[in-house]
Every structure is written in structure tokens, then in C-alpha cells.
Amino acid sequence: MTRRVAVPFAVLMIVAVLVVVPLTGPARAVDTRGAATSAANSAANSAAGAGAVVLDAAVNNVSVSGRRIVLDPGQPTHVVVAVRNNRNELAQIRSIRVSGSTLGLTFFVFDTAVKMDVPAGTSVTWEVDVDMAELRGQATGLLSMQVALRDAKRTVVASASGIADVHGSLVSTYGMFGLGLLLVTIFLWAAALLALARHRLPRDRWRRAVRFAPAGGGIGFVAVVSLSALRITPPSASSDLSFIAGAAGIGFLLGYLTPSPARSPSVPQSPTFPESPPAPADPDQWFPDDRSGITDRVWDHEPGVHYGEPS
Structure with a gap:
């Protein structure tokens, strides 16, 4: 197994463990809550001392x-x-x-x-x-x-x-907190996917993975708050953190597997030539005050072009 395949496979296994364990853990706790809590309370009362x-x-x-x-x-x-x-x-x-x-x-x-x-x-x-x-x-x-x-x-x-x-209202502090998490998560995913569509993500796979990890974690936060607000799953500190970490790991894996952006073709630059100094507008500026000794200068019909040197 090559390194390019082994690294995503290892990350996927870690994410699977982080997601499966929290999902199965709370179910067992709910089924045995009455007996477990009674035993725990009895043990706590007897061991209080x-x-x-x-x-x-x-x-x-x-x-x-x-x-x-x-x-x-x-x-x-x-x-x-x-x-x-x-x-x-x-x-x-x-x-x-x-x-x-x-x-x-x-x-x-x-x-x-x-x-x-x-x-x-x-x-x-x-x-x-x-x-x-x-x-x-x-x-x-x-x-x-x-x-x-x-x-x-x-x-x-x-x-x-x-x-x-x-039995409160969805338009409450907790409901607005969940709505704020949803908006932040949408913004993170929109920014990451827009950069992917425009081929502006980093060429390094690990940097792309880090770019997608917060968006995945945002989905975990939204899921925890939504399940709690809809009375589907009671909150639990350990399982909630594990669920959020698993969602962030999935986002990390998706970012790692995104295609590398294509290199932009290099455009050859045209050679630059030094600019010639501008010629004076008045050709008489090329002559000294005493023009009687000048016999060999020849001027072309275009101003600023001359041949020969003064004698």
C-alpha cells in the first residue's frame, strides 16, 4: 500500500471510530439509565463517609x-x-x-x-x-x-x-445559538467549495485538509444542537465532543482527497530593450555656438538622427 493511499485510509479508520463509538454509546446509556443511576446513587451514598x-x-x-x-x-x-x-x-x-x-x-x-x-x-x-x-x-x-x-x-x-x-420556544437564546452555528457552517463550506471551484486551494494536501476541517466541525456542532433542540438525543459532554471531532475528521479527509489545483501555464516575457535617450526637439541644440568650424556633420531629414562627428 502506497503512502498516498495509506494516509487517507488511516484517517478514515480514525474517523469511523470517533463517529461509531458516540452513536452507540448513548443508546446503551439510555437503555440502562434507571438501573445504572440507582446503583451509582447507592454506591455514592454508601461511600460518602x-x-x-x-x-x-x-x-x-x-x-x-x-x-x-x-x-x-x-x-x-x-x-x-x-x-x-x-x-x-x-x-x-x-x-x-x-x-x-x-x-x-x-x-x-x-x-x-x-x-x-x-x-x-x-x-x-x-x-x-x-x-x-x-x-x-x-x-x-x-x-x-x-x-x-x-x-x-x-x-x-x-x-x-x-x-x-x-418546552420553550425555538426563537430563544438556544435556538438563535443553533441558527448562528448553521450560518457560520454554511459560510465555511461556501468559502471552501468556492476556492475549490476557482482552483485557489493550496497544492499541499495537508493544507487543503486543514481548510475543510473547520467546515466539518461546524456540521458536528449544528448536528448536536439540532438533535438536542428536536428532542432526539440528550446531550452528553463526552459523546458530543467525540461526534464533533468525528465530523471535523470527515471534513479533514474530504479536504485531503480534493484534487490538486492545476498549475497555471507560464507566459514567456518579451525581452526588454533599454530605451534610447530622447532627441532634442530643436536640432540646433546639437551645434555649438561657433558653427564656423563644423564641416563634417551630416543630418538626416528626420530630426534627432545624425552621422559623423564634428571635426
Whole structure:
């Protein structure tokens, strides 16, 4: 196998691994989420030990670590937190934060001020209704949700994570974010394909591949946001990054396989000759003031052309 064939084949195999693994991973996680999360919570609670604050949260009567939680901006969201303080000192909780994020970006945050002191070795349960009417213009679809307990210094004491099914509007911050990614991706592909059509891409294959990689990554970003907004696949940090990397790898491979631009034919340049100095407009300027001694100069009928030398 020659190097020209081996390199694209290796890149294609890497891309296949990056794409297939994320697509199969979330399916297994969804099928076994109930049992896996229950076992994980039990293990976490039993292994908490001294020095930890354990949080068990439920939103709208659904455990945060369980199924998807529906968040309807038209109705109050009921939040229940059960806190177990395994520290040797008092745990002071001053706020409860409910937030949603995708791709590491937070799209909605709701803070509720509380004054909840949990003595060492005890448990406290607290309930509150949170008004999320502004959620309609902030996000829609499936997002990663987190319920966090914070102290007076805004430090997270304990948290629980799950999936929120937000019934918001497509004309929201999250929807506009997806539209912006789509426009940027269209621009990147248009620029790359236009350069390909005009034969203005670099002749080096690796430079052409790097030119197409951001466009492929843009498709990955758009796909992740679209699947989340359409409630098809819940977001996941590891699988989303792998999916985006796989899409960028496909774009890299397509750029590597694009044909090399043809060399422009070289046009021979016409030889240049030194310009002769311009002749004076008045032929009398060639004669000295004393013309009596000039006998051998002969002038042609064209001004500026002369023969012989003065005697």
C-alpha cells in the first residue's frame, strides 16, 4: 500500500471510530439509565463517609438522576432537595441553583435564596416552587440540568445532574445559538467549495485538509444542537465532543482527497530593450555656438538622427 493511499485510509479508520463509538454509546446509556443511576446513587451514598454532603434532588416529582424532567415555563417547577451532612461541622446552605447547559455553555439559570443549616450527621429535606416563566425565551429541547447547593461564598457544596426536557420556544437564546452555528457552517463550506471551484486551494494536501476541517466541525456542532433542540438525543459532554471531532475528521479527509489545483501555464516575457535617450526637439541644440568650424556633420531629414562627428 502506497503512502498516498495509506494516509487517507488511516484517517478514515480514525474517523469511523470517533463517529461509531458516540452513536452507540448513548443508546446503551439510555437503555440502562434507571438501573445504572440507582446503583451509582447507592454506591455514592454508601461511600460518602465523613467530609461529604450528599444531595438527593427531585424536580416535578422526578428524581434528577432518573428519567427526563419536563420543564414547562407556563407552570411552577416544584423542587425537593434532601441533604445529608456527613461532615464533622455545620453545613450552611444559602442558595439552590437550577441550571441547564449544552456544549459547556449555560443557557438558563434560576437561583433561589434559602437559609438551611444542616448539623453534622443529620439530614434535612426542603421544598420550593420556582417560577421559570422566563425559560420560554432562554432554551428549548433536551439540555443537561444541574441542581446545586451553594454556601454563602457561592461555592457548590453538593450537586445532582440529569436531563431537562424544556418546552420553550425555538426563537430563544438556544435556538438563535443553533441558527448562528448553521450560518457560520454554511459560510465555511461556501468559502471552501468556492476556492475549490476557482482552483485557489493550496497544492499541499495537508493544507487543503486543514481548510475543510473547520467546515466539518461546524456540521458536528449544528448536528448536536439540532438533535438536542428536536428532542432526539440528550446531550452528553463526552459523546458530543467525540461526534464533533468525528465530523471535523470527515471534513479533514474530504479536504485531503480534493484534487490538486492545476498549475497555471507560464507566459514567456518579451525581452526588454533599454530605451534610447530622447532627441532634442530643436536640432540646433546639437551645434555649438561657433558653427564656423563644423564641416563634417551630416543630418538626416528626420530630426534627432545624425552621422559623423564634428571635426
